[in-house]
Amino acid sequence: MDELSVSIAHIVQRLRGSSLHSQIERHAKECLHQPDIKLDSLKEDVRTFLKTTGWERKLQNAVYRELHVLQPPHHLSAPPEHLKEPLAYMRTAQACWERRVFKSLNSMSSELEVPLARMRPAAEQKDLTDKWNEMGTDESDLSRFRPVYAPKDFLEVLIGLRNPNHNSSDGVSAKSHWGLIQVPLNVRDIKQLRQTYAELSLTCGQLGIDDNAHIHPDLFENEYVQMGNKVVLEQNSAASQQYIRQGCPTELRAELWALTLNATNQPQDVMYYEQLKAGVIQHDLLVDNLVYKDVKLTASNDDYYFVFEDFLYQVLLCFSRDTTVLEHFKYNSATPPKSYIEGKVGDEQCAVFYPPNGVIPFHGFSMYVAPLCYLYNEPSKLYSVFREMYVRYFFRLHSISSSPSGIVSLCLQFEWLLQTHLPQLFYHLRQIGAQPLRIAFKWMVRAFSGYLSTDQLLLLWDRILGYDSLEVVAVLAAAVFAFRAENLMEVTSLASAEAVLADLSTLKVMPLIQIFLFATAV
Numbered sequence: 239m240d241e242l243s244v245s246i247a248h249i250v251q252r253l254r255g256s257s258l259h260s261q262i263e264r265h266a267k268e269c270l271h272q273p274d275i276k277l278d279s280l281k282e283d284v285r286t287f288l289k290t291t292g293w294e295r296k297l298q299n300a301v302y303r304e305l306h307v308l309q310p311p312h313h314l315s316a317p318p319e320h321l322k323e324p325l326a327y328m329r330t331a332q333a334c335w336e337r338r339v340f341k342s343l344n345s346m347s348s349e350l351e352v353p354l355a356r357m358r359p360a361a362e363q364k365d366l367t368d369k370w371n372e373m374g375t376d377e378s379d380l381s382r383f384r385p386v387y388a389p390k391d392f393l394e395v396l397i398g399l400r401n402p403n404h405n406s407s408d409g410v411s412a413k414s415h416w417g418l419i420q421v422p423l424n425v426r427d428i429k430q431l432r433q434t435y436a437e438l439s440l441t442c443g444q445l446g447i448d449d450n451a452h453i454h455p456d457l458f459e460n461e462y463v464q465m466g467n468k469v470v471l472e473q474n475s476a477a478s479q480q481y482i483r484q485g486c487p488t489e490l491r492a493e494l495w496a497l498t499l500n501a502t503n504q505p506q507d508v509m510y511y512e513q514l515k516a517g518v519i520q521h522d523l524l525v526d527n528l529v530y531k532d533v534k535l536t537a538s539n540d541d542y543y544f545v546f547e548d549f550l551y552q553v554l555l556c557f558s559r560d561t562t563v564l565e566h567f568k569y570n571s572a573t574p575p576k577s578y579i580e581g582k583v584g585d586e587q588c589a590v591f592y593p594p595n596g597v598i599p600f601h602g603f604s605m606y607v608a609p610l611c612y613l614y615n616e617p618s619k620l621y622s623v624f625r626e627m628y629v630r631y632f633f634r635l636h637s638i639s640s641s642p643s644g645i646v647s648l649c650l651q652f653e654w655l656l657q658t659h660l661p662q663l664f665y666h667l668r669q670i671g672a673q674p675l676r677i678a679f680k681w682m683v684r685a686f687s688g689y690l691s692t693d694q695l696l697l698l699w700d701r702i703l704g705y706d707s708l709e710v711v712a713v714l715a716a717a718v719f720a721f722r723a724e725n726l727m728e729v730t731s732l733a734s735a736e737a738v739l740a741d742l743s744t745l746k747v748m749p750l751i752q753i754f755l756f757a758t759a760v
Contacts, residue, residue, distance in 0.1 A: 257506050306630060306706060307569060323571035325640045327401050332571045332638040335395055339598055340575040342386045347524055350382050354524045354577055354592055363519050370515070374547035380534065383527045385601035389683045392600075392636065393418075393676070396646055399638070416668055417653030418675045423640055425651040427658070431713065431755055435705065437483045438748070440756050445485025446697040446748035459487070466490045475500050483704035485697055485748070492613040498703050499626040503619040511618035514556035517594075521559075525593045529554045533604045542692045546611035550604050553621050557628075563595035566629035571639035572596075597633070602680075605687040606632045609695050631708055635683050643708040648682050649675055651712035656719055659754075663723050672735040678715040681742070685711055694747045701751075714747060717754035721745070 323329045347354055358366070369376065397418045404422050426434065438444065443458040462484070469481045470493050478497040486494050496503070518526075533550045537543040543550075557563065567574055574596025576589040607624050614620035634644045641647060656674055657664045667674050681689050685708065686698055701710045719726065722738055729735045 257504075307566070318568075321569060322567070322573075323639050325401070327399070327403075328571060328638055328640050328646075331395065331399055333573070335392075335638060336573060336575060339386050339600075343524070343575075343598060346383070346386070352524055352527070356522050358520060358522050362522075366519050370519075370552070371548055373551040374538070378530070380527060380531045383531050385528065385532065385535075386598055388601040389680050392645075392683065393679045396638065396649060399646065416657050416664055417650070418673050419646065419650045419653060421646060421650070423647050423650055425642075425647060425654050426709070428655070428755065431709075435701075435710070435713075435751075435755060437704075438701070438752060438755065440752055443484060444748050444752070445487065445700075446694075446746070447752070463487045463490070466494065470494065470497065473497060479704055479706065481704075482700045486700045488693075491696060491700070495613065495703060496619070496623055499623060499630070501619075501622040501626040503616070503622055507622055508618045511556060511621050514559050514621075515552070517559040518555045523558060523593055525558055525599060526555055528599050529558065529604065532599055532601060536602055536688060537604050537608045540608070540688055543605075543608040543611065543688075546608060549611050549617065549620060550607055552617050553607050553624055554599065554604060556621060557625065558593040558595055558597070558599070560595045560625065561591075563597060563625065563629060564591060566633060567596060570633050570637055571641075571644075572633070572637040597628075600636065602684050602688070605684050609687055609692055609699065612692055612696070630706075631702060632685070634708060635685060645683060648708060648712040649679065651709065652678055652682065652715045655713065655716040655754075659716075660720060660723055663719065663726055666727055667729075667735060670730055670732070670735070672729065672732040674719055676732065677736055677739055678719070681718075682711050682715055686714065686742075689742045690745060690747065691743045694745065698747045710751065713755065714751055717750040718742065718745065720754050721750055 319329060323332065343354075346352070397420075399419070399421050401421055432439070436442075443462065445459065445462065466481060466487050467490070469477050470490060475497055478494050482494055482498060495501075529551065533547060533554070537550055538547050564574055574591045575598065577592035578589050606628065607620075610620055610624050610627070614623060631643065634641055635648075636645065638644075638646060653664075653675055664674060685702065686695055689695075690698065698710065698714060702708055718739065725738045726735060729738060
């Protein structure tokens with residue numbers, strides 16, 4: 239079987255079990271009763287019916303979505319662990335990290351005498367149901383709970399990564415000898431980035447740029463919005479993804495992102511969200527406290543996001559119980575943690591994934607959801623978009639892998655860009671004990687959420703979706719250092735370097751990226 243056939247068979251198998259498949263099947267059967275369906279042209283007539291009623295487009299969008307999460311065909315015949323991560327030392331490091339995180343969670347459970355999961359008493363279920371839309375008013379004592387880890391803990395693990403079979407005197411690792419990341423992964427240089435991000439060049443119209451030399455911004459925006467309305471009308475995921483590379487008009491962003499991600503909000507999606515909500519009300523999980531604590535420590539203290547506190551609880555608590563999220567572990571280097579029924583440790587028949595979605599929240603996790611609250615005020619729609627963003631992109635920011643969009647590659651990309659184009663600055667910061675990555679890592683691990691103003695963050699996330707890659711996050715991080723280079727050259731400590739870069743809320747994302755990529759001499 240050739241690679242294309244394997245890919246097709248895989249997608250067919252995936253879609254065969256979906257609700258979309260049963261819906262199309264039902265509509266196809268219903269159309270047989272229509273008078274214009276003829277027996278001698280049955281196949282063509284049914285196909286025409288599905289096309290005119292919009293089902294063909296929905297199927298195309300679903301296939302497009304599967305192509306985005308499917309591994310490249312040459313990997314399909316590889317062992318399952320290679321599908322997740324081809325490099326053995328990355329797999330080992332990820333497994334060690336997982337054990338450490340789950341051990342921390344179990345220790346917390348033992349020390350605080352709080353079970354990992356319990357059924358809520360009827361009175362508690364009623365209480366939670368009544369205050370579902372105002373959970374932020376609950377002032378329960380969370381002082382005993384601590385995040386299982388913070389980004390800086392994760393960074394220390396990445397700094398310690400080494401390929402045991404690699405000679406550090408050759409290959410890509412030589413690129414990074416000044417930096418903290420010492421693994422040989424291929425990252426792009428400026429020339430390659432310019433080719434990849436050609437639509438971001440200085441000669442292309444962009445949303446997020448106030449002045450454009452070639453065309454009046456209002457004229458560009460008017461034409462661009464008209465084009466966006468056509469894309470929405472066509473309901474084509476591929477066209478939507480291409481369109482948003484140059485930014486989303488504010489009034490169309492919610493619809494275009496959902497279309498690009500194929501994140502639907504059909505009655506069955508709303509029903510599924512309600513089932514997850516029922517699961518939250520019935521069972522109390524230890525990780526719920528981590529969610530509450532994280533929202534209180536981050537979004538509740540943020541000028542942009544504190545108003546969405548209730549939405550964040552709703553979405554994140556439902557997310558922790560969503561077993562469909564487990565699907566992404568087929569192409570994620572991570573493995574969902576397991577918990578065992580008391581006294582049955584090691585007996586796989588008595589094991590369950592914990593939490594049910596396999597994702598243990600860490601400090602800052604809620605900031606992956608917060609910006610989306612500006613776009614979606616219907617919880618089920620907000621939920622489906624966030625879940626799709628997570629299984630496509632955000633999981634890569636907190637797992638150890640060799641993926642070009644993975645956090646290790648982003649760190650290496652950032653260090654390489656800075657070292658190549660601002661060597662004096664890089665060397666200066668390194669000499670005073672202010673390695674740039676120690677400052678930039680917290681931005682990248684949260685895809686800049688909570689650091690940029692919301693309108694600028696959404697322009698950045700437009701490009702993540704448009705290019706189907708997190709690489710632009712590393713480019714922006716390097717661009718921020720380039721923008722503040724003059725001040726950074728005068729600092730004499732890590733604390734003073736951090737002070738220079740403490741407030742990013744006034745930065746304009748697109749001019750920074752454009753200047754760094756396209757106005758830098760190669």
